[in-house]
Amino acid sequence: MKTLNRREFLAAAALASLSGCVGRGGESDSQDETGSAGGARETPGAHVVPTADERLPLPTEPSQLRQAARSGGPSKDGIPSIDEPQFVSVGDVDFLDPGDPVFGVARDGVAKAYPQKILAQHEIVNDVLGGTNVAVTYCPLTGTVQGFERGETTFGVSGRLINNNLVMYDRATEAWWPQILATAIPGPWNEDPEIRSLREFRLVWTTWERWQSHRPATDVLSTQTGHARNYERDPYGSYNPVGGYYEGDSLLFPALNETDRFPKKTVVLGARTADGAVAFPKDVLRSNRMMTGVIGKTPVLAVFDPRLDTAYVYLNPEEQAYKPDGETVVGPDGTSHAPDALPLARVHTFDAIWFAWAGYYPDTNVYE
Secondary structure, eight states: OOOOOHHHHHHHTTOOOOTTSBOOSSOOOSOOTTOOTTOOOBOTTTSOOSSGGGSOOOSSOHHHHHHTOEEOSSOTTSSOOBSSOOEEEGGGOOSOOTTOEEEEEEETTEEEEEEHHHHTTTOEEEEEETTEEEEEEEETTTTEEEEEEOTTOOEEEEEEEETTEEEEEETTTOOEEETTTTBOBOBTTBSSOOOOBBOEEOOEEEEHHHHHHHOTTOEEEOSOOSSOOOTTSBTTEEETTEEETTSSSOOSSOOSSOOOSSOTTOEEEEEEETTEEEEEEHHHHHHHSEEEEEETTEEEEEEEETTTTEEEEEEOTTOOOOEEETTEEEOTTSOEEOTTOOSSOEEOEEEEEHHHHHHHOTTOEEOO
8 A cells, every 4th residue: 555645645635952841750830731729740750751761661762763764745844833822712713613623731820722723734832831831742643632841942843753653853952752752862963862751741632612611711722823724624634523534544654563453543542651551442431431450560540531521540559449420530538529630640641543552652551
């Protein structure tokens, strides 16, 4: 089967210094993404890692990952990042339908929504949240949206893909950063970068209707991006309804791990620490509302949140008993908690398409 680069795919779709961004071993100061009072903070080490021995797990050596890189079609910055983002209030949003996917974040008293159909054509937004410089990133080919603290630099789109996943580069050192891995690797513009991982924060993949209901005072990324783009459609297809690239098992490039445990485009909720990785199929978790698993040797609890159609993963070393109750979760002492606010250490979790997660984390634990 012939593989298409991204430029060919777009045509076929008829559309035209890192200070402060790496981990230092402490917990994040930011609110959880839904802004619940007293919400559990994500566990350190799930954000990033202070030493090479503790960095986020890699499927192979960084130099070998570089060899797996492929041109996606566009050149360096051929897909332009949004470096001066503009935002509008909810009342001024006339370009989103209720079911349109958005990526929501609530951090340091600020709530924002980034429409998927804008990010699909830019992949990176260099923004500021509550005084912290951040990069909001989205890879359409792997269905992954991730937020990173970026320090004083900005990130751009390298034009390369590894495991069909966006490879970012930072404009201070020009090191490559595969998005899912959140870890620097060698590239042609920096052959010997310090191998370290970015500090992550959660963005919730949900719908405009759900996010607006949950966060009525949110700001929304404007279509006034400074670039001439048609934001009325996703050049890769559509997540709502499913179609285009997201339908079937065809990929632009071969996956790093040709597993057939699930259809390639199955959406999973993935979480990883320095001890390992875990994944829960989203439709199964949505149905069960709560699932258990293990990262490394530590039991974890996955909790679905029907308010936003998302989920969270917690470390649960004592295997305390929790149970879902409507939109809340009841703890072992009978206390009710919001799904994002259990009194357990929460591990950074995000949506991903199965082939992409399994390619980067072939030894992941998976639970059905």
